[in-house]
Amino acid sequence: MIKLLTLIVIALAAVTIWRLMRVLELVRDLRNEDEQITDKDNRVNGRLMLWFLVLGMGGMTYFTIDAKKYLLPVAASKHGALTDSYLYINFALIIVVFFITQILLFYFAWKYQHKKGQKAFFYPVDHKLEFIWTIIPAVVLMGLIVYGLKLWINITAPAPKEAMVIEVYGKQFDWTARYSGGDNTLGRSNFKLITDDNQLGVDSLDENGKDDKITRELHLPVGSKVIFKFHSRDVLHSAYFPHLRAQMNCVPGMTTEFFVEPTITTDSMRLITGNPKFDYVLLCNKICGVAHYNMRMKMVIEPADDFKKWYKTQPYVFARPDAAPAVVPADTVKTAQASAQNRKIVASK
Numbered sequence: 001m002i003k004l005l006t007l008i009v010i011a012l013a014a015v016t017i018w019r020l021m022r023v024l025e026l027v028r029d030l031r032n033e034d035e036q037i038t039d040k041d042n043r044v045n046g047r048l049m050l051w052f053l054v055l056g057m058g059g060m061t062y063f064t065i066d067a068k069k070y071l072l073p074v075a076a077s078k079h080g081a082l083t084d085s086y087l088y089i090n091f092a093l094i095i096v097v098f099f100i101t102q103i104l105l106f107y108f109a110w111k112y113q114h115k116k117g118q119k120a121f122f123y124p125v126d127h128k129l130e131f132i133w134t135i136i137p138a139v140v141l142m143g144l145i146v147y148g149l150k151l152w153i154n155i156t157a158p159a160p161k162e163a164m165v166i167e168v169y170g171k172q173f174d175w176t177a178r179y180s181g182g183d184n185t186l187g188r189s190n191f192k193l194i195t196d197d198n199q200l201g202v203d204s205l206d207e208n209g210k211d212d213k214i215t216r217e218l219h220l221p222v223g224s225k226v227i228f229k230f231h232s233r234d235v236l237h238s239a240y241f242p243h244l245r246a247q248m249n250c251v252p253g254m255t256t257e258f259f260v261e262p263t264i265t266t267d268s269m270r271l272i273t274g275n276p277k278f279d280y281v282l283l284c285n286k287i288c289g290v291a292h293y294n295m296r297m298k299m300v301i302e303p304a305d306d307f308k309k310w311y312k313t314q315p316y317v318f319a320r321p322d323a324a325p326a327v328v329p330a331d332t333v334k335t336a337q338a339s340a341q342n343r344k345i346v347a348s349k
């Protein structure tokens with residue numbers, strides 16, 4: 001309420017000042033006075049331009065450096081490091097161009113202030129100059145676009161076969177993860193099969209689903225290759241891993257995917273950020289309903305051994321104690337071969 005009243009007062013003050021200026025203008029018109037701008041006015045204005053330049057640049061530099069504390073910490077995935085480097089190249093270019101153009105703008109305003117007897121130089125056209133200032137930005141932008149496309153192709157390239165398959169299932173308002181187990185293949189699922197005991201609707205008739213495990217936390221072995229398969233049960237969600245610099249829409253009725261290679265464990269990131277309570281998170285980045293803000297899942301990046309230990313404690317979708325353990329980096333190739341064989345066996349049945 002106080003905020004609203006303050007805003008109203010500020011607005012009224014602005015209107016009053018504006019009306020007063022108008023009254024002064026009308027009075028001057030009535031007296032038939034011409035507006036007089038003296039040399040002194042021009043000098044003062046010229047100097048103000050320089051002051052504005054110095055204070056503006058100083059303030060801009062200070063606040064930009066100060067705002068760094070709001071940025072995310074260093075990227076915790078291979079792709080993330082690439083996208084960050086691309087962002088920093090863009091920042092560097094923008095900053096250089098900003099300083100050159102702004103310094104020239106205000107310096108010229110001071111240098112070429114109006115003086116009695118001084119005439120502006122008439123300079124209608126210069127094709128060479130126009131060519132230069134068109135071609136340089138065009139070449140720089142082309143370079144950025146080509147490099148960006150190269151990165152994009154790299155980031156969205158198909159995941160290698162040995163990548164660990166994890167399903168990330170979004171619904172209003174939480175996430176569930178399903179690990180594909182030793183065969184590295186997710187069992188079929190169908191929303192019609194969803195029950196209280198089978199939250200993701202995994203098909204019990206599909207052999208591939210027998211060793212799948214459902215978890216309420218995401219754990220990833222550091223240095224591994226992971227492919228997320230995203231699903232949604234109700235509306236559009238967006239799985240956002242800010243620290244991995246990865247995001248993908250979760251669309252009801254279709255599978256989307258994203259390949260990541262986590263590079264920094266949770267423990268290391270706690271040291272990097274100086275925050276002993278730091279945790280990676282998976283967030284929803286689509287406003288999907290009233291509790292959207294609360295749709296998050298903790299993610300742990302840890303050494304492969306710790307991952308194996310944690311994985312053992314997680315429940316199977318269907319009770320099956322003899323199922324194989326999850327894929328971990330050390331034996332990914334073996335598992336890929338085994339899963340290929342498994343698929344053959346299943347296919348021949």
Ligand SMILES: [Cu+2]
Pocket residue numbers: 170171236237238284285286287288292295
């Ligand atoms: Cu959501």
